[in-house]
Amino acid sequence: MSDRPTRLHRSAFRLFRPVATRWMDNDAYGHVNNVHYYSYFDSAVNGWLVEKGQLAIAESPVIGLVVESGCTYFESVAFPEALEAGIAVAHLGRSSVRYQIGIFRSGAEQAAAQGHFVHVYVDRATQRPVEIPPETRGLLSEWL
Template sequence: MNQRCDYPHFQPITTRWHDNDAYGHVNNVTYYSFFDTAVNTYLIQVGGLDIHDGEVVGFVVSSACDYFASIAFPDLIEIGLRVGKLGNSSVQYELAVFKVGESEACAAGRFVHVFVDRASNQPVPIPAGLRGALERLVV
């Protein structure tokens, strides 16, 4: 399950000293930050998302994560990214955390973005540039 070969895109992430908790591993809530960073980096770099002035923004409406093995600073990790479902105004991302060089995920998560009009906060169709970028990740 959750093998590196199952993901078409990877975002390198550098763990930080303060990611570790009192138990000596990356705290569970930090994984959501890794996921958010991987998705938004892809949307900005590949999909052309303008987070500062764009008319459309993505809101996270659902998220979850399952943990299989711990990571800790100073581990080098990569977040695998794919799209499990692409709707009219929403997308479900499927993500996995891999230590660099390892084929099995340490954690796997998912979250849903709903794209909305920045001014009204009402759902809108995913713009063509973003949709094209997301279609590349559909499995």
């Protein structure tokens, strides 16, 4: 597979958030099932946005909707391991942002899995794309 992404190192990310694995994350093969990585991605990014005051889940008039995601797996992880999500902003457009996310065993130098997702910012009521709010854009720009 010549187009397989290169495994990223911790140095590719400036922001890290803890990820708690749960018993239910493990599958019949004894490792975290692939679908849970997308939850880890979403929780890491949105948790950070909430903490920074850029997302009020039930009230923000402008919200980011995930329109694309992907993940590449390099090694298995399993409950009860402590993980970390590394976050980077890979691209910042007018109404969208592409996040690069790495899932690391606590303290590991290389990602066990890595992927991306794209938020398109929309008006909550109309669901139509809008410009990323200036304060949010400023915060995201720090992580380019």
